[in-house]
Amino acid sequence: MIFLDAKKTERIFRSRKIYERGTLDRMLKSTIAIIFFCFCRTETLYLSFKKPVSSSSTHGQFYAKAVTDGDDRSIMAANCFHSLNGYQHGSFQQWLKIDLENEYRVTRVTIVNRVQAGCDCHLRLISAAIAIGSGGDIRNFNKCGESVTLAQVKFNTFFDVRCQQPMSGRYVTVWFPSGSAEPLNICEVRVYNEFEPDICGFDTKVYPVGFWDLSLDTLLQQTGATKPLNQIITLEKINFSAFHAFTVAFYIYPFHNSIGDIISIGDTDSLRLTQTFGRLYNSEVTVLYDDNQLTRAHVLMPDTWTFLTLTFNGTITLWRNGEIVIFCHTNLTPLDFNAHQLQIGSPSGQLFAEVAALQLYDRALNEAEIKLAMAQQPSFFTNKGALFEMLDPLEGIAGQILQKGVTRTRADCSQTCLRSLCLSLIHI
Structure with a gap:
């Protein structure tokens, strides 16, 4: 980022007390173009927003492009995707593929499921998986996180799938790697990457009013x-x-x-x-x-x-x-x-x-x-650490709270979980 306004730059540098007055005066007299020491991204939508999508099949007019249109209403309409089922299509590996149009290191995928009264359609995604790759056969893509479980879809409209580590690829696929007679029925897919934007300036805090x-x-x-x-x-x-x-x-x-x-x-x-x-x-x-x-x-x-x-x-x-x-x-x-x-x-x-x-x-x-x-x-976080988000239970022990408590950072959270093998209960 380059400041071309010398007066504005002077106000910034004086307010931050970066230079003594004499040094700053000499610098401002010599040039009005001062290069600031960072490049930063301000904000962006999730990676998959409005990106191209393809699918193994389509049921009626419920096209694949609906999963990246930004409309996450979960009632079946034109804003949701619906593939054929395995019997209709003659294949039990239905898939949906999002083209991010560039290579990214993906960390998390959020899926908004179809949920409708009188229909168990929200259970159709059980055993589906997220895979990430750069092209070719999706069967050779790398799997992100674990396959979808009953615990993820039973009680909420959306769920997160976190990759064990950032995974590089241009294409994000939702599919049934082990095969399923069920159709894919999804209303929105949000893909996020590992890039953490930098703060431009000298502060590492934000100041609320x-x-x-x-x-x-x-x-x-x-x-x-x-x-x-x-x-x-x-x-x-x-x-x-x-x-x-x-x-x-x-x-x-x-x-x-x-x-x-x-x-x-x-x-x-x-x-x-x-x-x-x-x-x-x-x-x-x-x-x-x-x-x-x-x-x-x-x-x-x-x-x-x-x-x-x-x-x-x-x-x-x-x-x-x-x-x-x-x-x-x-x-x-x-x-x-x-x-x-x-x-x-x-x-x-x-x-x-x-x-x-x-x-x-x-x-x-x-x-x-x-x-x-x-x-x-807040003060009660500071006394005991920061609240961390409770992760989905492991397969086979669904419904049990394995860890719940407070740590200073997410890293401390994961280390605490590993040390105790996720079997101890930490009270707030």
């Missing part, structure tokens, strides 16, 4: 299995109406019976994030303004901590654990409402959840900054 720990003890009293969450935060020293962009981010741990408003911003025509209906679990979060839907996506898992982020800069973007899930352009520029308080949950809602580390920023954070915000730990 508001940060609320939301005491764990208070949350446990308010939620659990008895009372829905309902809390008001007054924005006494924050002039929200002056924001031309903003970010609101927080950790949320929804229980199985949770549904309803998560957070509302605004006194009248409020902007709301709402946990909405799902057939297996209420995994959708819908963003509404003045009761009109702006966008929605499957982002929540039951009994799992998720770092949920909403950014606004004319475009509404919804993020899950530091990765973009969906966005939509709006005409809300600048913001068309005043906000003197944040409402978490609602008096009449059924938000059975824990919420922690609520953060408010007066600009739209980018991907790198959101990942820094994830590490901004």
Whole structure:
């Protein structure tokens, strides 16, 4: 990145106290073009967004391109892909292949399954696998993670498949390596890579205009299995109406019976994030303004901590654990409402959840900054470490909680699990 504005550069360098005044004056007099010391990516959609897709077969008009169109509604319609079954096609190895159009080191694939009332179609993906390669026969591709299990599809609309290590390839395939009479029936596939964007500048932190720990003890009293969450935060020293962009981010741990408003911003025509209906679990979060839907996506898992982020800069973007899930352009520029308080949950809602580390920023954070915000730990995290995401149970012991607790980092989490062979229980 190159700054060509000497005055702007001077303000930046003086504010950071990088150079003494004399040195900086001589430098600015000698040139107005100063090369800054980093190159950074700000944000991107997941790798598979709008990428070409091919398949072994197609049932009716439910084409393969639907899995990369950004529409993750899980009810069978034109936004979902449906192949023929093994008997119809004469082959028991149906496949779906996404062309990323470049080589990437893939780390994770999120699949949004088809879920529909009166149909066990969400079980069709059991034994399917993710494979990654650079071309040729998909049977020679490298397998990412484990095959899909009953535990992954039984209780939620979407699930993650994590590669054991980053895997290089241009093509991502979903298929039945051992064969299956079932069709492939998928509504969205999100592919993510290992690239972690750098922060441009000298800070390794982001600074919110508001940060609320939301005491764990208070949350446990308010939620659990008895009372829905309902809390008001007054924005006494924050002039929200002056924001031309903003970010609101927080950790949320929804229980199985949770549904309803998560957070509302605004006194009248409020902007709301709402946990909405799902057939297996209420995994959708819908963003509404003045009761009109702006966008929605499957982002929540039951009994799992998720770092949920909403950014606004004319475009509404919804993020899950530091990765973009969906966005939509709006005409809300600048913001068309005043906000003197944040409402978490609602008096009449059924938000059975824990919420922690609520953060408010007066600009739209980018991907790198959101990942820094994830590490901004509230006091009860700091005392015991950072919460880590509970992984899927191993095959053969499905339904058992093997590890649950707190560590400082994800690396510490994995090392703890390996040391104890995933058999001990760590209490928060």
